[in-house]
Amino acid sequence: xxxxTKAKSKSHIxxxxxxxxxxxxxxxxxxxxxxxxxxLFAAGVLLGIVQF
Amino acid sequence: xSINQILPFISTAIMLWFTVDVFQRFLVRRNPAFLFxxxxxxxxxxxxxxxxxxxxxxxxxxxxxxxxxxxxxxxxWLGHGTLYLLVRKKWAHVISLILIGxxxxxxxxxxxxxxxLDETIFTTSKPISEQYGTKALDAGEPVPAGAQTITTTxxxxxxxxxxxxxxxxxAVRLTTPFFNIYGLLTLVGGAIYSAYLFWRKxxxxxxxxxxxxxxxxxxxxxxxxxxxRLGYGEFLYLGELLSAVLMFxxxxxxxxxxxxxxxxxxxxxASAD
Numbered sequence: 001x002x003x004x005t006k007a008k009s010k011s012h013i014x015x016x017x018x019x020x021x022x023x024x025x026x027x028x029x030x031x032x033x034x035x036x037x038x039x040l041f042a043a044g045v046l047l048g049i050v051q052f
Numbered sequence: 053x054s055i056n057q058i059l060p061f062i063s064t065a066i067m068l069w070f071t072v073d074v075f076q077r078f079l080v081r082r083n084p085a086f087l088f089x090x091x092x093x094x095x096x097x098x099x100x101x102x103x104x105x106x107x108x109x110x111x112x113x114x115x116x117x118x119x120x121x122x123x124x125x126x127x128x129w130l131g132h133g134t135l136y137l138l139v140r141k142k143w144a145h146v147i148s149l150i151l152i153g154x155x156x157x158x159x160x161x162x163x164x165x166x167x168x169l170d171e172t173i174f175t176t177s178k179p180i181s182e183q184y185g186t187k188a189l190d191a192g193e194p195v196p197a198g199a200q201t202i203t204t205t206x207x208x209x210x211x212x213x214x215x216x217x218x219x220x221x222x223a224v225r226l227t228t229p230f231f232n233i234y235g236l237l238t239l240v241g242g243a244i245y246s247a248y249l250f251w252r253k254x255x256x257x258x259x260x261x262x263x264x265x266x267x268x269x270x271x272x273x274x275x276x277x278x279x280x281r282l283g284y285g286e287f288l289y290l291g292e293l294l295s296a297v298l299m300f301x302x303x304x305x306x307x308x309x310x311x312x313x314x315x316x317x318x319x320x321x322a323s324a325d
Contacts (some may be wrong), residue, residue, distance in 0.1 A: 035240045035271065
């Protein structure tokens, strides 16, 4: 009998981690808002509403 | 050599290392995402190098490289690499054709603008990002200190403008927001979305952090450029360097192999040996 070993490389986010429970979600929300704001700003430049 | 000349050199070196690393991965995996990232990074590096050059001396082709690759195209090409990870390949290929066509169109417009450059305005005492564009002043708007102005006819009206290298109304400048909006949406938006997906599924913590770093790095360069345009040019080179470091760190972290966690053992009958 031979044995085949199959390894799956799939790690999990640690439970009760301040980094993943607090810092990452807040960072994602803030960056999402900034990105949306920058896109509006760039669209404003494109449409001539914002002088840049 | 001042710190403002050393920082872009370091950014260029990091970008070169980053670009080689990404192209090597493309050669191994043949994934178009790596190809577009590699080209985008090469554009970023070329733009940084041109910026260094223009802080020392004038060369109109360095300006061509700086504006076309550094200011207009690189974010869109970088972001397009991310798009390959988020949508079906068929759609990504269609958008690739539009991106390539749009980039060639922008390059042609830039070539047409080259003979019209107001080279006499150039100085090595200010970052190139503070002197590339001619800006029309509104009625009653004060002239910024030290700025040279010109009175010209623009859209049928006589206007006073702060002189810049590219004349008022240069068509290539109109293409830049399209590329940058697309780049912002796909590079930063794509990284935020990817980080959110992994975070929601509670898997791949390295990819969550990696995408946060990539998004932060891309946003940082956008901030630094905006601050420069608002007159705070001293942050530009530091912003570029931090952006290069954050994106490179994010990319390396994303590509790092995960520890093996699940081992599945399958027994196979001896006859199959």
